[in-house]
Amino acid sequence: MNNIKIKIEALRTELREHNHNYYVLDNPIISDYDFDIKLKELQALEEAHPEFHDATSPTLRVGGEVTKNFNTVVHNQRMYSLDNSYSLEDLQDWETRVKKMVDGDISYTCELKYDGASISLTYENGNLLRAVTRGDGFQGDEVTANIKTIKSVPLQLKGNYPPKFDIRGEIVLPFDGFIKMNEERIANDEEPYKNPRNTASGSLKLQDSAEVAKRPLECLLYNLTGENLGVQNQFESLERARQMGFKVPNEAKLCLSIDDVFQFINHWDKARHNLPYETDGVVVKVNNLYQQDELGYTAKAPRWAMAYKFKAEQVSTKLNEITYQVGRTGAITPVANLEPVALAGTIVKRASLHNADQIEKLDIRINDDVFVEKGGEIIPKIIAVDLSKRPLNSQPTQYITACPECQTVLERLEGEAKHFCPNYNGCNPQVIGRIQHYISRKAMDIEGLGGETVALLVNENLITNYADLYTLTKEQVLPLERMAEKSAENLVNGIEASKQIPFDRVLFGIGIRFVGETVAKKLAKHYKSIDALASASIENLEKVDEIGIRIAESVVAFFASEENRETIQRLKAYGLQLEISAEKLANQTNTLEGKSFVVSGVFTQVSRTELKKLIEDNGGKNVSSISSKTDFVVAGDKMGPSKKEKAEKLNVPLISEVQFLEMLQ
Ligand code: AMP
Ligand code: ZN
Helix, strand or coil: CCCHHHHHHHHHHHHHHHHHHHHCCCCCCCCCHHHHHHHHHHHHHHHHHHCCCCCCHHHHCCCCCCCCCCEEECCCCCCCCCCEEHHHHHHHHHHHHHHHHHHCCCEEEEEEECCCCCEEEEEECCEEEEEEEECCCCEEEEEEHCCCCCCCCCCCCCCCCEEEEEEEEEEEEEEHHHHHHHHHHHHCCCCCCCEEEEHHHHHHHHHHHHHHHHHHCCEEEEEEEEECCCCCHHHHHHHHHHHCCCCCCCCCCEEEEHHHHEEEEEEEHHHHHHHCCCCCEEEEEEEHHHHHHHHCCCCEECCCCCCEECCCEEEEEEEEEEEEEEECCEEEEEEEEEEEEEEEEEEEEECCCCCHHHHHCCCCCCCCCEEEEEECCCCCCEEEECCCCCCCCCCCCCCEEECCCCCEECCCCCCCCCCEEECCCCCCCHHHHHHHHCCCCCCCCCCCCCCHHHHHHHHHHHHHHHHHHHHHCCHHHHCCCCHHHHHHHHHHHHHHHHHHHHHHHHHHHHCCCCCCCHHHHHHHHHHHHHHHHHCCHHHHHHHHCCCCCCHHHHHHHHCHHHHHHHHHHHHHCCCCCCCHHHHHCCCCHHHHHCEEECCCCCCCCCHHHHHHHHHHHCCCEECCCCCCCCCEEECEEEHHHHHHHHHCCCCCCCHHHHHHHHCCC
């Protein structure tokens, strides 16, 4: 065999193993750095040798495939729902029914009921063939491109495996990843996601798999289906699935009696709060597969399984005070300050009240006893007021009318739930928050300057907006708390270096409402300079791909402000990048606007990477696999025969490298 091929195969095998150690076993044996080096090496080899393409390569986890319409696929076997029970008596009744229907001893596999989105994976000859959502149980949507980006889903199996089978499980979003995603959304002034479950299931239907790849999703598996699986019972099948490389939760337990089942439930009712992801119950399954067959199914669920739902934990406590927070955009959030109380494994002191409507709806008042619940949401929720305990002299809550920070009269725009403080330039949390956003990692990423220092600088009256950063001197910052010669120097140097940050990130950094990272990129690409953007009308903005009225209005409002325009002029004078650099611009056109390309094979005049960049720079889109929506396949030498066949079948034109370059003329 060819040496290169051997090398590529060896790297793939090694990286698969590391992925398995890291994502399935939570037990990495090499550093992230070493992993990256090896992955890059493999990427380079694959790039130079597309003839050795393999759809299960670890390099293909980053996504990029865009699905416009998800195909409907009929499940090989129906995906049933589960019957629910809410008490141990219910479960006892279920056991009695089961015992009447089957002979012999009955043991149970108890598993946790993971709260995410169910998924069915089909494997053929050890390779992931497709992934399908539950849908209506009979048929679901094919979401393979998205599922492939989840690192704990093996693209190729280990050891020996049945030639063809399905495995079912749940796509979940662990709490810490969910919290991180929300922190970013809040920093980008976007509405935070409600709970991990909805976010996980929403992720499966994103069109751009690269977006899915960025989300820290996991796939927990619990059910093998198919023929000749070589297992006699559920508990064994879990172990079998682990051996093939699947992530099967270790909490599952074999219980020999219903009393053992109760013990399992009682244990996890509390212990589940220490798990990294959400669970909402226990699933009890008759262990023996032969007995399962005998029991069969009702119209909607197996008779051999029963879900026990945990009660959402609820406590009552006293509302001491309502305080109001001012965000960086001036939005006001009321916060309930509670008498500290233990709930679902943590001490709860505060709960969000969202907005004035919510307070009115609950009719919540100071000194009320309130019921607090931790359900799917991470932030505890106030469910209701215990009216029986309301003090006699209690008064309805008056929502504040002035900003708690600067006393400016609050406004509430039509159709918006939140009040906000209009004192854009004089309200401290807004001023500080805006500069903190400007220096943040995804915006200007200023080294040597942190959020706390920003607050200090503002409070010492050294700066009032982000343009002021560029006039700061070492002498000015040295007297600040915890500043030394070296750190003052770093700070000033960091600020200076930010003058090289490209335009799209500056645009994100200046903090126009609703202009997050992605929107900033789009606007930068379309308008190319801040001047062009500043003079765009609402109508003009709305014509840009994916820019809606809300963003358009916000951009226009931003530049309508004299103060903002002045700040931008100052940034320009200091030498910040307020347009796409000439070099980048010279290479960009809209020639390929709206066209999608698949690049395949080896090229002579430009490399594959350069070719793909040319497509992007000229307004086209790169997709990784051929579909009827592909406009062109740029075919190089040694293009794979299956791709060629597919292109011909779908009538997608094949063009050569030369023809492609001619298109750009
Ligand atoms: P329900 O949606 O209430 O009908 O419950 C059935 C769903 O529970 C299934 O479709 C799965 O997505 C989910 N589930 C979570 N964990 C498990 C588990 N360990 N065994 C079976 N189903 C589970
Ligand atoms: Zn204010």
